Amino acid sequence: MNSDILKNSISKLKEEKDAIVLAHYYVDGDVQEIADFVGDSYYLSQKALESDNKIIVFCGVHFMAESAKILSPHKTVLMPDSSADCPMAHMVTPKEIKKAREDYDDLAVVCYINSTAQIKALSDVCVTSANAVNIVKNLKEENIFFIPDKNLGQYVASQVPDKNIFSNDGCCPVHNILTKNCINEAIASNPDALVLAHPECSFDILEMADFIGSTTSIIEYVSSSKHNSFIICTEVGILHQLNKEGKNKNFHLFNEQQVCQDMKKITLEKVYNSLVSLEPEIHVNNDISLKAKTALEMMHKLA
């Protein structure tokens, strides 16, 4: 089937099956086009919660679909390719959390939403890159174990210097690959461009950035900026929305490594197949789901 036929068929199936399609900014542009809502993890988790549809088709990686299922256990949550998984979500272990709890009496375990349900269940509160600083600031605990992204943890620590914030050794391989050298080269080739960076980048890169923010904040920044040239330090999929919002503006990426291979596993064909077969469906163990829900709800409350 060609992509126009696929798009039409998906649109009919959505109506027929009472389904809503949610897509992250990092999936392919074609998939973003057929989605009812496109956004970052926080926005999509809100949309999943608010939706009245019986079926949610989550076009993103596993932890996102899992979070939707945890927040809406009575809904059917489908993932067009259930092998699309975020490697960073698995970079912290329950043992490390247990050890941190033993080491500090006054400790909050703060987990980035890019984590497995099992890790959320062991945490006090979830955060996203958009709300992490505010939520950590407002916690009463002085010691914060920020998991599983040491880069975002270091950024939060720089914004909340009065707390003792430490992390496990985890990071996003797509953002962590960006080096000072590649930014310097991009700046040399585009001296008028502003550097916009996602806080999953290493602190070296963040120190060179003109603006640091979540995917949504980067898109909003470009829309309202008078500048017309930007060096983008995040995953390539964001260009689809940036090109829509920032018509006639120039965006510079570094190389083909700014691609999240897991996000790219979601294709139009797989979305179509998923709506036809109502598979693969996401399930979360009941006990884990209830505990993880507390951490997610705490985020929605504090954010």
Ligand code: SF4
């Ligand atoms: S871009 Fe990085 S953090 Fe996001 S899903 Fe891919 S690997 Fe995970």
